[in-house]
Amino acid sequence: MADITYxxxxxxxxxxxxxxxERVFLLGEDIxxxxxxxxxxxxxxxxxxxxxxxxxxxSETAIIGAAVGAAMDGLRPVAEIMTINFTLVAIDQVIxxxxxxxxxxxxxxxxxxxxxxxxxxxxxxxxxxxxxEVLFAHxxxxxxxxxxxxxxxxxxLKAAIRDDDPVVFIEHSLLYSTRGPVPxxxxxxxxxxxxxxxxxxxxxxxxxxxxxxxxxxxAEELAKQGIEAEVVDLRTLRPLDMGPVLDSVARTxxxxxxxEDWRSFGIGAEVAARIQEEAFDELDAPVxxxxxxxxxxxxxANLEKLAFPGSRQIVEACQQVLNIQVGAPVAAG
Amino acid sequence: xxxRHAALGLNDDALVAMYEKMLLTRLLDERxxxxxxxxxxxxxxxxxGHEACQVGAAWALRPGVDWLLPYYRDLGVILTIGMTPxxxxxxxxxxxxxxxxxGRQMPSHWSYPPLNIFTGSxxxxxxxxxxxxxxxxxxxxxxxxxxxxxxGEGTASQGDVHEGMNFAAVHKLPVIFLCQNNRYAISVPxxxxxxxxxxxDRAAGYGFPGVVVDGMDPLAVYAAMQEAVERARRGxxxxxxxxxxxxxxPHSSDDDDRTYRxxxxxEEWKRRxxxxxxxxxxxxxxxxxxxxxxxxxxxxxxxxDAAVEYAQAAADPEPSDLLRHVYAE
Numbered sequence: 001m002a003d004i005t006y007x008x009x010x011x012x013x014x015x016x017x018x019x020x021x022e023r024v025f026l027l028g029e030d031i032x033x034x035x036x037x038x039x040x041x042x043x044x045x046x047x048x049x050x051x052x053x054x055x056x057x058x059s060e061t062a063i064i065g066a067a068v069g070a071a072m073d074g075l076r077p078v079a080e081i082m083t084i085n086f087t088l089v090a091i092d093q094v095i096x097x098x099x100x101x102x103x104x105x106x107x108x109x110x111x112x113x114x115x116x117x118x119x120x121x122x123x124x125x126x127x128x129x130x131x132x133e134v135l136f137a138h139x140x141x142x143x144x145x146x147x148x149x150x151x152x153x154x155x156x157l158k159a160a161i162r163d164d165d166p167v168v169f170i171e172h173s174l175l176y177s178t179r180g181p182v183p184x185x186x187x188x189x190x191x192x193x194x195x196x197x198x199x200x201x202x203x204x205x206x207x208x209x210x211x212x213x214x215x216x217x218x219a220e221e222l223a224k225q226g227i228e229a230e231v232v233d234l235r236t237l238r239p240l241d242m243g244p245v246l247d248s249v250a251r252t253x254x255x256x257x258x259x260e261d262w263r264s265f266g267i268g269a270e271v272a273a274r275i276q277e278e279a280f281d282e283l284d285a286p287v288x289x290x291x292x293x294x295x296x297x298x299x300x301a302n303l304e305k306l307a308f309p310g311s312r313q314i315v316e317a318c319q320q321v322l323n324i325q326v327g328a329p330v331a332a333g
Numbered sequence: 334x335x336x337r338h339a340a341l342g343l344n345d346d347a348l349v350a351m352y353e354k355m356l357l358t359r360l361l362d363e364r365x366x367x368x369x370x371x372x373x374x375x376x377x378x379x380x381x382g383h384e385a386c387q388v389g390a391a392w393a394l395r396p397g398v399d400w401l402l403p404y405y406r407d408l409g410v411i412l413t414i415g416m417t418p419x420x421x422x423x424x425x426x427x428x429x430x431x432x433x434x435x436g437r438q439m440p441s442h443w444s445y446p447p448l449n450i451f452t453g454s455x456x457x458x459x460x461x462x463x464x465x466x467x468x469x470x471x472x473x474x475x476x477x478x479x480x481x482x483x484x485g486e487g488t489a490s491q492g493d494v495h496e497g498m499n500f501a502a503v504h505k506l507p508v509i510f511l512c513q514n515n516r517y518a519i520s521v522p523x524x525x526x527x528x529x530x531x532x533x534d535r536a537a538g539y540g541f542p543g544v545v546v547d548g549m550d551p552l553a554v555y556a557a558m559q560e561a562v563e564r565a566r567r568g569x570x571x572x573x574x575x576x577x578x579x580x581x582x583p584h585s586s587d588d589d590d591r592t593y594r595x596x597x598x599x600e601e602w603k604r605r606x607x608x609x610x611x612x613x614x615x616x617x618x619x620x621x622x623x624x625x626x627x628x629x630x631x632x633x634x635x636x637x638d639a640a641v642e643y644a645q646a647a648a649d650p651e652p653s654d655l656l657r658h659v660y661a662e
Contacts, residue, residue, distance in 0.1 A: 033593050034520035057490030057526040058457060058518050086456045089491070123375045125439040128455035295659050300427035300436035300650045301375070307655065 001183055007176040009150035010040045010116075013157035014078065016186065018048055021076060024161055027054040027063055028080030028116075037082045038118060038176050060090035064115060068098050068166075071113035076161060081117040084132045084170060091135070098166040099141035113167075114160045119146070120172040120210055120260060122304065126296035129173075131261040133209075136168040137237040137270075143191055144237040146170040148212035150180040152235055155189025163191060172210045194241040196248065200228035203318045204248040206271050207258040208234040211290075211309070215258055218314035229318055237267060245271065246279050253284040254321040258314055263291040285321040290314050334617030337552050341559065345620040351392055351413075351551055352615055355384040355608050357633050358409040361418050362582075364637050365425060369586045373645070374425050378441045380408035382549075382581035383513055385607025388413050389554030390511050390576070393562050394481055400449040400467050402460040402482040405441040406513065406580075410483065415448050418637050422644035429650045436650040437658070457488040461497030461510070468506035479565040483511040486575075487518025489532045498571070502539040507565035509558065510573040513548060515580040520593035533575035541571045548576025549607035552614075581606070 004012070018024045026041060032055040035042030045053040056063050060081055067077035081087045087094060094115065101111045121129030137144045143165055147153040153171070160167035197212060198219050207215040212233040219229040230248045234240065249255050255275055257268035268289035275287050290309045298304050338348050362381050368374040380387065387409025394401065396415045403410045408421065420432050427436035433444045433452070444452030451467070453460040464482035471478045488494060489512055501508040512532045516523045529535070536543025542564070546553045554576050561572035579602035583590040590599070615621035 029518070030520045032520075034588075035592070037519075055521045055525050057521070058487045059490045059492070060456070061492050062490075083455075089456045089459075089493070124455070125442070126437065128439060293656065295656050296437075298437045298650070298655065299434070299439055302649050302652060303436065303655050306652055 001181045003179050004150055004182050005176065006150045006153050006171070006178050006180070007038065007040055009154035009182050010157055010171065011042065011044070012182070013154045013161070014041065014044060015047070017158055017161040018044070018052060021161075023074065024076040024078065025052040025054065025070075026078050026080065027056050027067060029056055029058055029063070029082050031055060031080050036080060038171070038173065040116075040171075040176075041080070060086050061093055064090040064093040064098065067113045067115070068093060068101065068111060071111045071166070072101065072109050076112055078114045078116060078161060081115060083121065083128060083173075084117045084119045085128055085130050087115070087117055087132070094136070094142070094168070095139050099139045102165065103141055110164050111166045112164045114157075114169050115166070116157075116169045116171065118173050119170045120174050122174065123299065123301065124297075125299040129297045131259070131292065133170050133237055134261055134266050137267060141166070142238060143167045144170065145191060145235065146172070146209040146237055147235055148175070148197075148207075148209055148233050150178070150182050152189050152195070152233070154182055155187050156191065156235065159188040159191050162188065167191065170209065175210055175213075178213070189235070192236045192239040192241050194244040195233045195235055196230065196244055197233045198229065198231040200230035200252070202228045202252055202254070203230070203321055204245065204252045204255040205229050205231045205258060205314060205318065206234065206245050206255060207231065208237065208267070209260065211258040211260055214309070214311045215314055217311040218318065221311060221315050222318055227318065227322065234271075240270070240274070242271075242274050242278065245275065249275055249279045250282045253282055255283075255287045256290060256314060256317040256321060257287060258290040258309065260292055260308065262294050263289050264294060266291055285323065288317045288321055290317050334614065336618050337614075338618075341552060341556055343552075343555070348615060348620055351388050352611055352621070353629060353633070354388045354409065354413045355551065355611060356629060357418070358384045358387065358412055359608050360630070360633050361412070361421060361637055362408060364641065366582070366586070368425070368641070374586075376440060376586055377425060378405045378585045379580065379582040380406050382515065382579045382602065382606070384409045385551040385611060386513055386548035386554050386576040386578050389551030390481065390483070390558050392551070392555050393558035394479070397448055399478050400451065400464075400471075400480045402451045402453065402464045402467075402480065403443055404453060404457070404460065404483045404485065404488070406485065407443065407483055408441070411443050411445070411450060414450070416443070416445055416450070418640040419643055420445070422640050423647060426644050426647070427650070428644060428647040430647050435654070458484055458491030458493040460484070461494045462500065464508050464510075465497045465501040465504075465506055468501060468508045469504055472504065472506060477566060479507045479509055479562050481509050481511065483513060485518065486512055486514035486516070486523060486532050487521070487526060489535075490518070490526055498539050498573070501571045502541050505568060505570035507568075508571040509561045509565060510571060512573065512575045513578050514575050515578045517580070517584070517594065519584045519588060520590075522593075531575055533573050536573040541573065543573045543575065545575050545577065548578035549605055549610060551607065551611055579605070
């Protein structure tokens with residue numbers, strides 16, 4: 001068990017899957033000699049050569065479209081789209097093609113492709129730091145993964161590459177340098193399984209990706225106030241595994257759902273709806289959401305800081321569902 | 334040295350004024366890097382190596398009349414058309430007074446309605462169809478304008494570029510497409526981006542002229558632009574100009590070009606630097622002296638110093654304005 005970064009965990013997953021299965025190849029912008037905009041593919045060109053690590057033109061539609069074709073043809077492409085914002089250029093290939101091919105062919109063709117992309121971002125403004133996971137999570141036929149820790153990142157990427165369906169694998173730009181324990185031996189984390197990251201009896205915090213870390217920070221803060229929060233990390237957004245969430249709510253009777261996306265029609269809306277549909281009688285308070293304010297991400301640092309949620313807003317939302325009077329209102333979300 | 338500018342309708346004063354904009358672009362860009370390395374500027378995209386192309390191109394446009402959809406590297410274009418170092422620095426530092434967006438948009442994503450400068454998105458190439466649309470509107474209204482839209486050769490691989498060019502061609506719209514080919518899409522060299530030598534060769538496939546020019550020579554770019562402007566204003570439709578340039582710095586303050594470009598190549602292109610070459614031309618035709626150059630540098634640096642000072646002291650955006658401008662007020 002070594003302590004490695006999220007970035008290194010992803011790199012190991014790619015490398016190990018490329019060694020394990022020669023059908024796996026990578027394509028994307030600046031992934032070769034440059035090693036990827038977030039340095040995840042560093043060293044892979046040198047090890048596997050240009051046939052399996054393809055630098056592409058700036059052509060997101062061709063990257064994903066070609067990956068769809070190669071996947072249908074029996075390969076296991078892993079397409080890197082530099083940021084999730086740029087997937088919008090190729091959204092037709094994702095939603096009208098990758099997601100629907102298996103269905104439209106009546107199951108005769110599989111589309112085992114992975115689209116690795118990056119959500120979040122700071123100081124990159126409105127069209128360069130969005131959290132668009134819900135666009136993909138909305139679509140039947142896609143699987144959507146958003147890991148929070150190096151362990152989950154590695155295990156889920158390996159599962160995604162081995163999966164027979166298209167997987168949108170959403171990394172987070174602020175997580176790449178975070179560290180955590182990762183086993184030396186081969187393992188996968190199954191897609192579609194939520195994970196309890198912290199036990200607690202008083203309130204359930206549901207989160208994913210970087211917000212899981214913020215939720216854990218919030219839980220530490222709450223513990224100092226005598227509140228024990230349970231943190232459930234969704235890890236996969238589609239298919240959504242509500243089991244651990246509902247079990248937790250049955251014990252705590254209160255829930256706060258945290259996402260870095262916008263509140264309206266977001267991941268939090270879906271999770272809150274599922275809680276009230278499936279555990280209405282367990283609830284002692286309305287389910288609250290913590291999310292980005294409904295504004296495109298501003299460039300100015302002071303405005304951006306106000307727009308994004310963090311541990312402070314999570315703490316306040318938990319206090320609110322526990323009906324603990326606090327001075328400040330919930331600022332974000 | 335032969336006089337090449339008179340035939341283009343440029344007198345000596347215009348020549349010196351062009352050089353001034355080129356030098357201003359270079360010095361301002363260099364200052365932005367210093368501010369970045371001092372931790373005062375979070376992010377910048379550099380124009381170094383593109384100045385000759387940009388000033389030569391903008392010189393053929395009418396400020397406040399023609400429309401511009403410059404891409405993020407076009408510092409020389411926006412300075413030539415009339416934005417100021419102060420405007421640039423206010424955006425770079427995301428200040429409330431930033432005339433582009435009040436600190437909302439990324440730096441170098443220019444927007445300035447008084448000069449008909451239209452902002453772009455971060456996914457590249459999306460401005461190209463916009464240019465076609467603006468030109469279509471102008472044609473419907475009978476306005477005598479041209480629309481300038483620029484992009485790198487990397488962006489030329491985007492579908493939006495193809496669609497925008499085809500639309501402009503079909504409707505014979507007054508659009509000038511300027512591809513500033515600096516040979517690298519961040520790290521990916523041209524031969525991995527396209528199987529042709531010139532982006533301009535593609536113009537034939539749309540049915541309008543494609544011209545290749547030396548982008549390190551402002552007079553060559555100006556001449557090509559003049560012709561394209563005249564063609565557009567005669568109602569004959571778009572032109573694609575490909576200016577061969579070289580970016581002398583990394584793509585942005587966030588990448589290290591040593592991983593993908595040999596140092597000898599960068600050094601070789603520095604010897605062909607457009608700013609230095611144009612200064613030599615000015616001196617060669619007898620309109621410029623070393624003393625005048627030193628004096629100009631002093632004046633431009635003083636202007637930049639003042640702009641930096643002003644921008645640093647300027648107020649940040651008001652937190653109470655956080656939710657403004659999402660919808661019309």
